[in-house]
Amino acid sequence: MPKSVLVVEDEQDIATLIEFHLRKEGFEVELARTGRAGLEAAQRSEPDLLILDIMLPDLDGLEVCRRLKRHDTARNIPIIMVSARGEEADIVSGLELGADDYVTKPFSPRVLMARVRATLRRGIEELNGHAPDDADSVTLPGGVVIDTARHIVRVEGERVDLTATQFRLLAYLAERPGFVRTRDQIVSAVRGEDAVLSSRAVDVHVAALRQKLGDRGRVIETVRGVGYRIADELVDAPV
Ligand code: CA
Numbered sequence: 001m002p003k004s005v006l007v008v009e010d011e012q013d014i015a016t017l018i019e020f021h022l023r024k025e026g027f028e029v030e031l032a033r034t035g036r037a038g039l040e041a042a043q044r045s046e047p048d049l050l051i052l053d054i055m056l057p058d059l060d061g062l063e064v065c066r067r068l069k070r071h072d073t074a075r076n077i078p079i080i081m082v083s084a085r086g087e088e089a090d091i092v093s094g095l096e097l098g099a100d101d102y103v104t105k106p107f108s109p110r111v112l113m114a115r116v117r118a119t120l121r122r123g124i125e126e127l128n129g130h131a132p133d134d135a136d137s138v139t140l141p142g143g144v145v146i147d148t149a150r151h152i153v154r155v156e157g158e159r160v161d162l163t164a165t166q167f168r169l170l171a172y173l174a175e176r177p178g179f180v181r182t183r184d185q186i187v188s189a190v191r192g193e194d195a196v197l198s199s200r201a202v203d204v205h206v207a208a209l210r211q212k213l214g215d216r217g218r219v220i221e222t223v224r225g226v227g228y229r230i231a232d233e234l235v236d237a238p239v
Pocket of ligand 1: 009010011053054055056
């Protein structure tokens with residue numbers, strides 16, 4: 001059965017462009033032009049994915065996201081937010097409200113389609129119980145292995161000594177490789193009973209973590225103005 005995507009976008013040209021590329025890849029597409037119409041359509045047809053513009057007439061994309069996440073069933077629909085350039089604060093808010101990913105306008109159709117496929121694929125993996133957090137160990141690009149059962153990290157077989165906070169931070173990012181986490185999300189997830197963590201301290205921990213991972217520190221990517229994520233792949237640095 002074809003996957004269905006709801007596109008909430010008030011700019012006709014962009015909506016048409018997104019629709020064209022989605023249909024070309026075999027998706028069923030429904031369009032909505034306002035926040036309210038999008039919210040109503042999401043609850044009625046429960047699409048497999050929602051592409052949600054932030055700047056919309058009536059309800060903006062952030063409010064649509066907030067309301068959907070309070071809805072019993074529609075809360076599980078993965079959301080890719082679409083923002084204009086320079087609206088990092090909105091992206092951060094969207095991710096903290098539970099959006100899964102985002103693209104920034106102007107985006108290439110190729111980038112958007114890659115995000116769509118990745119978001120749907122990760123959703124399916126989680127439904128099938130292949131989520132990394134169910135496993136005893138997670139292997140990241142570059143041969144970084146997180147042994148979640150024993151709280152050990154190895155790089156190409158060599159054990160790397162991490163602090164408890166560094167370990168939790170890496171394990172948290174590794175729960176959903178490729179997905180951006182904001183500093184505040186990292187703070188909430190990583191803060192332990194023993195550790196007070198500020199959003200700025202996240203940067204310090206990431207820097208230390210990268211240093212300990214050596215060349216493989218590149219596995220943690222900085223997303224400017226937003227946060228951090230695990231790289232989809234490590235391109236070998238030229239020797
Ligand atoms: Ca718009």
